[in-house]
Amino acid sequence: MHDxxxxxxxxxxxxxxxxxxxxxxxxxxxQKPKTRIELKRAFELRIKKRVKEQYVSGKFHNLMGKVIAxxxxxxxxxxxVRINSNVDPELNSKDIFLxxxxxxLLSVFDVKANTYTVSTRGTNKEAFTLPNLKLKIVQEAxxxxxxxxxxxxxxxxSHGCRSGRGHTxxxxxxxxxxxxxxxxxxxxxxxxxxxxxxxKLISTMQDKxxxxxxxxxxxxxxxxxxxxxxxxxxxxxxxxxxxGVLSPILMNIYLDLFDREFYRxxxxxxxxxxGHDIDQDGSQSKLRNWFRRQLKGNDTKxxxxxxxxxxxxxxxxxxxxxxxxxxxxxxxxxxxEVQKYMQSSLHLDVxxxxxxxxxxxxxxxxxxxxxxxxxxxxxxxxxxxxxxxxVKLFASQKQEAWDTGTLRIGxxxxxxxLKKVKESEIRHLADSSSILRQISCYRKEGMKTDHWYKHxxxxxxxxxxxxxxxxxxxxxxxxVAEPALPQELRDSYYEFQKLAEEFISSETAATLALLTNSxxxxxxxxxxxxxxxxxxxxxxxxxxxxxxGGYPRASxxxxxxxxxxxxxxxxxxxxxxxxxxxxxxxxxxxKLLICNQVRKSCIRTxxxxxxxxxxxxxxxFESELSRIPSTEEIENEMGNELSALQPDCDExxxxxxxxxxxxxxxxxxxxxxxxxxxxxxxxxxxxxxxVYTLHVMERQKFPGWKxxxxxxxxxxxxxxxxxxxxKHLADLHLGNIxxxxxxxxxxx
Numbered sequence: 001m002h003d004x005x006x007x008x009x010x011x012x013x014x015x016x017x018x019x020x021x022x023x024x025x026x027x028x029x030x031q032k033p034k035t036r037i038e039l040k041r042a043f044e045l046r047i048k049k050r051v052k053e054q055y056v057s058g059k060f061h062n063l064m065g066k067v068i069a070x071x072x073x074x075x076x077x078x079x080x081v082r083i084n085s086n087v088d089p090e091l092n093s094k095d096i097f098l099x100x101x102x103x104x105l106l107s108v109f110d111v112k113a114n115t116y117t118v119s120t121r122g123t124n125k126e127a128f129t130l131p132n133l134k135l136k137i138v139q140e141a142x143x144x145x146x147x148x149x150x151x152x153x154x155x156x157x158s159h160g161c162r163s164g165r166g167h168t169x170x171x172x173x174x175x176x177x178x179x180x181x182x183x184x185x186x187x188x189x190x191x192x193x194x195x196x197x198x199x200k201l202i203s204t205m206q207d208k209x210x211x212x213x214x215x216x217x218x219x220x221x222x223x224x225x226x227x228x229x230x231x232x233x234x235x236x237x238x239x240x241x242x243x244g245v246l247s248p249i250l251m252n253i254y255l256d257l258f259d260r261e262f263y264r265x266x267x268x269x270x271x272x273x274x275g276h277d278i279d280q281d282g283s284q285s286k287l288r289n290w291f292r293r294q295l296k297g298n299d300t301k302x303x304x305x306x307x308x309x310x311x312x313x314x315x316x317x318x319x320x321x322x323x324x325x326x327x328x329x330x331x332x333x334x335x336x337e338v339q340k341y342m343q344s345s346l347h348l349d350v351x352x353x354x355x356x357x358x359x360x361x362x363x364x365x366x367x368x369x370x371x372x373x374x375x376x377x378x379x380x381x382x383x384x385x386x387x388x389x390x391v392k393l394f395a396s397q398k399q400e401a402w403d404t405g406t407l408r409i410g411x412x413x414x415x416x417x418l419k420k421v422k423e424s425e426i427r428h429l430a431d432s433s434s435i436l437r438q439i440s441c442y443r444k445e446g447m448k449t450d451h452w453y454k455h456x457x458x459x460x461x462x463x464x465x466x467x468x469x470x471x472x473x474x475x476x477x478x479x480v481a482e483p484a485l486p487q488e489l490r491d492s493y494y495e496f497q498k499l500a501e502e503f504i505s506s507e508t509a510a511t512l513a514l515l516t517n518s519x520x521x522x523x524x525x526x527x528x529x530x531x532x533x534x535x536x537x538x539x540x541x542x543x544x545x546x547x548x549g550g551y552p553r554a555s556x557x558x559x560x561x562x563x564x565x566x567x568x569x570x571x572x573x574x575x576x577x578x579x580x581x582x583x584x585x586x587x588x589x590x591k592l593l594i595c596n597q598v599r600k601s602c603i604r605t606x607x608x609x610x611x612x613x614x615x616x617x618x619x620x621f622e623s624e625l626s627r628i629p630s631t632e633e634i635e636n637e638m639g640n641e642l643s644a645l646q647p648d649c650d651e652x653x654x655x656x657x658x659x660x661x662x663x664x665x666x667x668x669x670x671x672x673x674x675x676x677x678x679x680x681x682x683x684x685x686x687x688x689x690x691v692y693t694l695h696v697m698e699r700q701k702f703p704g705w706k707x708x709x710x711x712x713x714x715x716x717x718x719x720x721x722x723x724x725x726x727k728h729l730a731d732l733h734l735g736n737i738x739x740x741x742x743x744x745x746x747x748x
Contacts, residue, residue: 036083036086037653037654039079039083039089040080040083040084040653041653043076043077043079043080043083043089044076044080044144044148044653046072046076047067047073047076047077047141047144047145047148048144048148050066050067050070050072050073051063051067051145051148051149052148053066054066054067059208059209059210060149060208060209060210060211061209061210061211062210062211062213063145063209063211063214064105064211064213064214064217065106065211065213067141067145068105068138068141068142068145068214069102069105069106070102071098071099071102073141074098074101074102074137074138074141075098076141076144077137077138077140077141077144078098078137078140078683080140080144081133081136081137081140081682081683082682082683084656084657084682084737084740084741085681085682085683085684085728085737085741086681086727086728086731086736086737086741087681087682087683087684097134098137101134101137101138105138105217111135111220111221111223111224111226129224129225129226129228130226130744130745131226131244132743132745133682133743135221135226136245136682138217139221139226139244139245139246140245142214142217142218142246143245143246143249146249146250146253147249149208149209150208150249150252150253150256151163153208153256154252154256154259155256155259155260155262155263157173157177157259157313157314157315158252158255158256158259158315159173159314159315159316159317160248160252160315160316160317160655161248161249161252161317161651161655162252162651163651163653164651165651166651166658167316167367167580167651167659168583169651170314170316170367171366171367171369171371171529171583172583173314174314174321174323174366174371174527174529175526175527175528175529177312178312178314178323178527179325179525179526180325180525181310181312181323181324181325181358181373182324182325182326182327182328182331182357182358182359183323183324183326183328183331183355183356183357183358184321184322184323184324184355184356184358184364184371185322185331185335185353185354185355185356185364186319186320186321186322186353186364186365186366186703187320187322187335187338187339187342187350187351187353188232188319188350188351188353188702188703189231189232189318189320189342189348189349189350189351190231190232190348190349190350190351190702191230191231191232191347191348191349192229192230192231193222193227193229193230195222196347197254197346197347197348198218198219198222200254200346200347201250201253201254202215202218202219204253204254204256204257205253221246226244227244227246227247227250228244228247229244229246229247229250229251230247231251231318231348232318232702245656245740248317248655251317251318252317254346255315255317255318255346257345257346258315258320258341258342258346259315261341261345262311262313262338265311265334265337265338266311269309269311269330269334270309270310270311309324309325309326309327309330310324310325310326311323311324311325311334312324312325314366316366316367319366319367319702319703321364321366321371322334322335322338323358328355331355332355335355339352358373358525359373363530365703365705366703367703367706368532368580368703368704368705368706368707369529369530369531369532369581369584369705369706370529370530370531370532371527371528371529371530372527372528372530373525373526373527373528374525374526374527374528375525388504391500391503391504392504394500395496395497395500395501395504398493398496398497399497402493403477405481406476406477406478406481406482406485407473407476407477407481409480409481409484409485410473410475410476410477410480410481411476413476413480413481413484414476414480461475528585529583529584529585530584530585530586531580531581531584531586531587531589531590532705532706532707533586533589533590533593535705535707536577536590536593536705536707536708537550537593537597539698539707539708539709540593540597540601542697542698543555543557543664543697543709544556544557545597545598545601546597546601552596552597552600552601552604553601553604554601554604554605554607554608554609555601555605557664557666557695558605558666559605559608559609560666560667561665561666561667563606563609563610563621563624564624564730565729565730565733566602566605566606566609567602567606567621567624567625567627567628568730568733568734569662569733570598570599570601570602570605570628571627571628571733571734572662572733572734572735573598573662573708573709574594574598574599574628574629575734575735576661576662576708576735577590577593577594577708578590578594579735580706580708594628594629595629598628599625599628602625602628603617603618603625606621656738656740657735657736657737657738657740657741660710660735660737660738660739661707661708661709661710661711662708662709662710662733662735663694663695663709663710663713663732663739664694664695664697664709665692665693665694665695665729665732666692666693666695667690667691667692667693668690668691668692668693668721669690669691670689670690670691671687671688671689671690671691671723677691677723678723678746679723679724679725679728680722680723680724680742680743680744680746681724681725681728681737681741681742681743682741682742682743684725684728686725686727687725688723688724688725689725689726690723690724690729691721691722691723692721692722692723692724692729693719693720693721694713694717694718694719694720694721694722695718695719696713696714696715696717696718697709697710698711698712699711699712699713699714699715700712710739713739717744720744722742722744722746728741
């Protein structure tokens with residue numbers, strides 16, 4: 001009896017201890033500081049709950065009045081803007097101007113922005129606008145609301161500005177989901193947002209949102225030219241200031257019309273293909289027969305072309321990739337239909353690109369990398385090839401040993417002949433019975449012994465036609481050593497090589513013939529992603545990190561920065577490459593670039609600034625330079641560095657920051673009391689100790705290669721000065737913020 005009571009008491013104590021342990025762990029989790037992504041998810045979740053409350057009768061109603069114009073929503077959006085700028089939202093108190101924005105949205109909101117112009121050719125001027133802080137907050141609130149409404153409805157092959165569906169997932173989708181295509185092409189679309197596209201977009205949004213005030217606000221933003229929505233105008237996903245926070249979600253909403261149309265095209269093309277009626281279990285597909293009857297008007301006797309056709313696509317924002325498994329005529333027909341839909345239904349301009357065969361060696365450009373196709377052999381074929389390679393290796397080892405031995409004999413023969421020539425000059429050492437002594441009587445008068453011997457070698461080489469031989473080693477081996485070897489030894493060696501060659505060819509052909517009908521012998525074709533190493537090398541030279549010969553040099557633009565800032569700039573470049581190209585098949589070349597170009601250029605920049613030898617720089621900044629890993633350390637140490645710089649990655653919440661390219665800044669001046677300056681980053685109220693100049697190095701056309709540098713900053717921002725605190729300067733270099741976080745109109 002007592003034993004039962006003790007067991008019950010022990011179980012109760014164990015349960016209490018476990019409960020206390022859970023409470024302590026939950027308290028520890030609450031005390032753990034949240035990451036930027038967790039904070040942003042929390043603020044967006046609060047807005048999401050307000051949006052869900054407006055869902056009535058299959059549509060969302062009055063989102064502008066009930067959600068966007070709500071001061072709490074604007075406060076959450078403002079915190080999201082500050083999180084994008086890597087500013088702690090708890091540092092500042094709630095600003096009063098947010099309530100005034102909410103009141104203005106319900107009455108008349110003044111859409112203000114900063115306009116920047118640049119002369120292009122002659123008197124022509126190009127202008128673009130950037131929103132001020134108030135307009136940024138409103139756009140961020142609209143973006144979150146639209147993502148809550150539309151994100152669940154996007155297709156599975158659309159990527160960009162979506163959680164779990166970004167740059168890396170798009171390339172993985174191509175490599176894994178697209179199997180054995182015959183043709184592929186990309187479809188560059190170009191169109192600046194005009195009234196025709198805008199009204200088409202709004203009519204599409206009206207299927208899910210019933211809110212005239214929201215659409216009027218979007219129209220007013222378009223009239224003020226602050227949407228900056230342009231299809232194919234610049235490489236997407238680089239965090240550039242002219243992209244705008246609304247551009248990604250509006251582009252995905254508009255091009256979702258194409259995604260739905262592609263599903264219809266895919267069903268129409270593939271459902272009518274009788275070659276794919278058989279399922280894996282051998283039964284006939286009833287679903288395809290039903291679709292065929294519906295599309296053919298229940299006339300199953302109608303002739304259907306017997307072709308094996310499969311259609312694939314992958315869309316990252318407005319960059320679209322297509323792959324077709326079938327004939328070229330089917331691919332051309334499909335491409336023409338897609339172009340017609342883009343032009344007639346979506347009112348977009350489409351470039352006429354070439355359809356490229358997948359078995360070519362050039363590949364196709366997509367998402368800043370090169371996509372090519374490689375063939376992976378089946379396990380049985382690999383086993384046969386492995387056996388053949390082993391026999392080849394064994395035969396080549398024996399041939400190498402034979403050639404080495406005969407060459408050694410030939411060299412000894414040559415040395416022995418020279419020795420005898422020298423002995424013939426010494427009378428008491430001369431051998432009267434030797435052949436050399438017997439033919440010496442035929443030499444010309446006055447000719448020295450060594451000259452006479454060389455003359456004899458020349459005559460002998462002419463007789464054996466030594467010009468045909470590749471080098472002198474072949475002459476000594478084939479014409480001197482081998483004829484002196486026993487005939488039985490030579491015959492056995494050449495018989496072995498002949499039998500080995502026959503074995504390789506006959507056994508391989510016979511084994512492959514047996515594997516013809518085996519599934520294990522089938523080769524698998526898959527796509528591979530190649531990083532643009534040659535283009536990256538050109539960008540390194542353009543930014544002054546390498547010279548014309550490709551050797552690392554000191555960067556003159558960075559010398560005036562602080563030592564820590566210089567190192568952070570190079571760390572940010574290496575960090576971007578590893579984050580973007582870690583899944584590339586030629587990632588080893590990127591490792592060499594990080595070690596040989598980035599690291600050495602950083603060392604030489606510091607050496608040029610401090611006027612110290614490079615070896616002293618490596619000793620002095622050993623701990624700081626270790627953050628730029630060597631080739632051997634890049635898997636382990638850089639993995640820790642990535643987790644330290646960015647502990648949580650969500651490509652939807654970090655769009656603009658996750659893909660931001662490295663920009664080039666130079667020190668303009670130091671801030672003094674007479675000329676004070678604050679940090680230009682949105683939401684940051686810290687003082688800026690220095691003012692920096694932004695340099696626009698290039699403006700790539702769309703689509704562009706992904707090189708780690710900002711590829712498309714507007715030329716009007718070239719030479720523009722901005723104040724940055726030390727924290728945000730490091731964030732901009734390391735990739736924790738992008739140029740979207742900078743308010744270029746803060747200082748006029």
